[in-house]
Amino acid sequence: MAKSWMEWEKPLLELERGISELREKQKLLPPDKAAAMEAQIQQFEQTRDNYIRVKYGRLGPWERVLVARADNRPYTLDYIRNIVTDWVELHGDRRHGDDKAIIGGVGKIGNRSCVIVGHQKGRDLKERKFRNFGMAKPEGYRKAIRLFDMADRFGLPVVSFIDTPAADPNLESEQRGISEAIAAGMFKMFSLGVPTVAVVIGEGGSGGAIGIGASSRVLMLENAIYSVIPPEGCAAILWRDAAAGDKAAAALRLTAQSALELGLIDEIVPEAFGGAHRGPKETAENVEKAILGRFDELDRMSPDEIREDRYRKYRNMGVQIEAPIGGRSG
Amino acid sequence: MAKSWMEWEKPLLELERGISELREKQKLLPPDKAAAMEAQIQQFEQTRDNYIRVKYGRLGPWERVLVARADNRPYTLDYIRNIVTDWVELHGDRRHGDDKAIIGGVGKIGNRSCVIVGHQKGRDLKERKFRNFGMAKPEGYRKAIRLFDMADRFGLPVVSFIDTPAADPNLESEQRGISEAIAAGMFKMFSLGVPTVAVVIGEGGSGGAIGIGASSRVLMLENAIYSVIPPEGCAAILWRDAAAGDKAAAALRLTAQSALELGLIDEIVPEAFGGAHRGPKETAENVEKAILGRFDELDRMSPDEIREDRYRKYRNMGVQIEAPIGGRSG
Amino acid sequence: MSNKPDAFLRCEGCKKVLFSKEFVKNLRVCPNCGHHYRLSADERIEITFDEGSFVELDADMKSEDPLQFPEYAEKLARGFASTGRNDSVVRGMAKLGGFPVSAAVADFRFMGGSMGSVAGEKITRTLETAIDERIPAVIFTATGGARMQEGLLSLMQMAKTSAACRKAYDAGVPYICVFTDPTMAGVLASYASLADVILAEPKALVGFAGARVAAQASGGQKLPDNFQTSEFAYEHGMIDAVVQRKDVRATLINLVTHFTGGKHG
Amino acid sequence: MSNKPDAFLRCEGCKKVLFSKEFVKNLRVCPNCGHHYRLSADERIEITFDEGSFVELDADMKSEDPLQFPEYAEKLARGFASTGRNDSVVRGMAKLGGFPVSAAVADFRFMGGSMGSVAGEKITRTLETAIDERIPAVIFTATGGARMQEGLLSLMQMAKTSAACRKAYDAGVPYICVFTDPTMAGVLASYASLADVILAEPKALVGFAGARVAAQASGGQKLPDNFQTSEFAYEHGMIDAVVQRKDVRATLINLVTHFTGGKHG
Numbered sequence A, B: 001m002a003k004s005w006m007e008w009e010k011p012l013l014e015l016e017r018g019i020s021e022l023r024e025k026q027k028l029l030p031p032d033k034a035a036a037m038e039a040q041i042q043q044f045e046q047t048r049d050n051y052i053r054v055k056y057g058r059l060g061p062w063e064r065v066l067v068a069r070a071d072n073r074p075y076t077l078d079y080i081r082n083i084v085t086d087w088v089e090l091h092g093d094r095r096h097g098d099d100k101a102i103i104g105g106v107g108k109i110g111n112r113s114c115v116i117v118g119h120q121k122g123r124d125l126k127e128r129k130f131r132n133f134g135m136a137k138p139e140g141y142r143k144a145i146r147l148f149d150m151a152d153r154f155g156l157p158v159v160s161f162i163d164t165p166a167a168d169p170n171l172e173s174e175q176r177g178i179s180e181a182i183a184a185g186m187f188k189m190f191s192l193g194v195p196t197v198a199v200v201i202g203e204g205g206s207g208g209a210i211g212i213g214a215s216s217r218v219l220m221l222e223n224a225i226y227s228v229i230p231p232e233g234c235a236a237i238l239w240r241d242a243a244a245g246d247k248a249a250a251a252l253r254l255t256a257q258s259a260l261e262l263g264l265i266d267e268i269v270p271e272a273f274g275g276a277h278r279g280p281k282e283t284a285e286n287v288e289k290a291i292l293g294r295f296d297e298l299d300r301m302s303p304d305e306i307r308e309d310r311y312r313k314y315r316n317m318g319v320q321i322e323a324p325i326g327g328r329s330g
Numbered sequence C, D: 001m002s003n004k005p006d007a008f009l010r011c012e013g014c015k016k017v018l019f020s021k022e023f024v025k026n027l028r029v030c031p032n033c034g035h036h037y038r039l040s041a042d043e044r045i046e047i048t049f050d051e052g053s054f055v056e057l058d059a060d061m062k063s064e065d066p067l068q069f070p071e072y073a074e075k076l077a078r079g080f081a082s083t084g085r086n087d088s089v090v091r092g093m094a095k096l097g098g099f100p101v102s103a104a105v106a107d108f109r110f111m112g113g114s115m116g117s118v119a120g121e122k123i124t125r126t127l128e129t130a131i132d133e134r135i136p137a138v139i140f141t142a143t144g145g146a147r148m149q150e151g152l153l154s155l156m157q158m159a160k161t162s163a164a165c166r167k168a169y170d171a172g173v174p175y176i177c178v179f180t181d182p183t184m185a186g187v188l189a190s191y192a193s194l195a196d197v198i199l200a201e202p203k204a205l206v207g208f209a210g211a212r213v214a215a216q217a218s219g220g221q222k223l224p225d226n227f228q229t230s231e232f233a234y235e236h237g238m239i240d241a242v243v244q245r246k247d248v249r250a251t252l253i254n255l256v257t258h259f260t261g262g263k264h265g
């Protein structure tokens, strides 16, 4: 099993670089020679596509973990740039500060004004630090709660982009009540009479994710993951071997496919051919379409129906045996 | 005009000490001599009572400021000790900390369970520091808001004891949003469908007071004060002379009598003869009676009526001329 | 900086000499250092709302000096002389990108923009109009706080305006507040902080207590350089965004568009 | 400290030798150093609720090992062996000073009190019973957090129990939570933190992340001595009171009395 994402992406990247170089060269050639070169290039492209089809067509759980965390994967702000218009970012929890690891604001998706929140990772080291690696502090959840409240009062649907390794677990977070903040996030979400749609675009990291993700509908990108614990953490606890993350990833069933089978998410959103990082715009369009579809579905319900529907959805999650003899519920 | 409270209390305290000494001596005397002494003692008592009657019967605004701030005046916890049973103190704002300058909890007044909040000053230097001189920080108002919410959900009336020189104005308070916290306190109070009664027991210091004092009914102890700014602060701004506090106290109309005349409070609660500090228990009983009377009055209203009544009350506060020619409104 | 119609003026912020015309065209923001100068209520209205859309209401309302407070009458007269208005808050109906809004704008030149009965009543009516018409409320603050010359009546304006904010909140009516220099004390601690969205112009003074009181209360602590500025408030999560004056109108239009575009509820 | 019925035992906290009988009579709190030992669910029920009032519900509910997770079946069997229960949470009806309550008590010995589908369902039903009967819910926590052996199903129990808390909140039903050692992670970050009133036993471990993770994430910062204890949580405003075990019952009775005594609403 591949140990790193770069291991299988490297040949692909080289192939792609080679193809672009050839395309550049081709432009300088006279038409007849260019035509001759076309066949060669198309063969390379075929090779590339085949490689992608084979590799990305059957990624294992651990490989998906690597893709979900890939450093060139589109982040929340990329989706906002691609599908949101008239965006106004809103800041601050009115208590302590503004968390840069959770973005929040109002904008239009399609022709629909909505409140949007999402974890934000950084792409280079400086931005990563600025975004605290997408690990939100209490003020992030409290900012989101403030915006959820606004959405409810103005009848705006809510979209949550989920992409976090975990909530920030440091001293400051404990001091300001990270646990309370996450719980309060869910608590608030369950009160909303407007459609709420979450999209797991990368890592759905445990409490850090669900704190803004207890939505009416939960969608996952094809290669996103959603887990109660990072696989490395699970492996460290169970087998005292953080390196056994691949084994834990399989056991935890953290892929979109597993989550759908368990009935815990509503839809898998396809990524661009070869992964979201290979086609951020196309992937964003798929996400937009899926979100608008869910708005349409939920728009048919009254606020009370939306609340009841959401309650029922989560209330029914769980698998347990009720009687000593058997009888499955859940 | 008296410059300090001790100036007029000193002879009184000496007189009282003298009387107790005589009473002690009297106990050791044979009955006939004791009877003879009784007349003498009663004369002293008469003198004391006359002094009190004259002095406390016509305190000026500045003198009331001094009495309201007196270091032996009963504080919130003294009222709780005297009139509240089954008291459970509740702590914390679920955000940052527990403010010791605002007490909060549940207990019974009469036979009535209610939520109680109140500023708390300290009596000795150590306790004063612990209570931050009764100056609340944002977490104090946010704790109160949490308890107000509980009161509303469980149908419990709310009692606020007001006794603060001002909200804490330091760096930390600004960082955590003292202004937002005070505003949010009033904002929450205006949403409550339960009776809310505030009693200004000492200093009603501006925003620090109103942050937990925007109640259905506002009562003031006879010698309490309620002001938009401390008289010394007012004097410093207007006349560049903080020592002109007495002049400012008169101009600001900060006594219970003035507040009642302006229609800004509902009732003056009498203190024990010679001030609350001279009879904490009797004063507390007067306060209890006044609170229960207001509960009775407000109990006749539905939650919506309570909210509407409270809105009307504050909405009508203000004095302005509407037309160029005249016509008073407000 | 004086307002006299000289051709040139010297910026208080950077000391650079500026053309008056350019300065005014730049919305009274120094093109060199970005210093945002205070605006009169009329200037603010002109650069913010759709051209000619503002219709003033309650212009005649004025203070009665209910406590007969020393020197208050003179101060009211001086405020009138310098602004041509009866008090510190101007309110009315206006449009933003075609959307009707209920608006109020404070003028700092009238007794430091302080809030007495008149300002409290006008802010309350601004919110009540928004509720009645089901349109957003937009308020620009510029104030030192409550007006001590009306004593406890002024303190009660904090409660009164907060009650109106609550009513707007419960009615689902959007309320946006823009902090301009300065936004302090009793106003910051009441309706200003209760808006759904709070914008602030750069480097506006924003705080609870006067600088001297705050420093004294903070004891030995060193106050940060940006203490009690818009940027400090932003850093601590108290406001949504620090917005350049030139962008305020567009931001308001976006917000009003979104907040009135909801389908649910 | 083992539970075997020796006449003496040595306290883990202060190393003093104690009489077993006295120790048990003292509610398993060291009379010398005040160390609060963990209780089984049955012990907790016995010392908390009115004598004989507790009636267990859903005792038969058990996990189905839905992911066929490595070694989970063995751990469930071991949990059963050490507690005689099917999972970590015991729920039922009980009385407190005569007042009926819907109660749940966690037993740390069953897989570290972790929350999988069964615990989540039982907590949810505890709150739903409280709503249906309009009586208070009282829950004692003792847990390491979510149960990873049920993967995403366990994470969703955080949402499910929080949804039930919301329903109880909206219904005006009081919910009191008592944190006992330990109350961590996924449970702390869901229903435990959503109670109206939170009490905690002294020095219980209360926190979001494991000590090692928290230390690592905090970089060079020195963690306070009381980091992730009841006292730390209290200091930071996260819980209402740290209550000695001997006072928990009386405090609960007072709270239940007040919260069910409202006339308005």
Ligand SMILES: [Zn+2]
Binding pocket: C011, C012, C013, C014, C015, C016, C030, C031, C032, C033, C034, C035
């Ligand atoms: Zn300049």
Ligand SMILES: [Zn+2]
Binding pocket: D011, D012, D013, D014, D015, D016, D030, D031, D032, D033, D034, D035
């Ligand atoms: Zn011990």
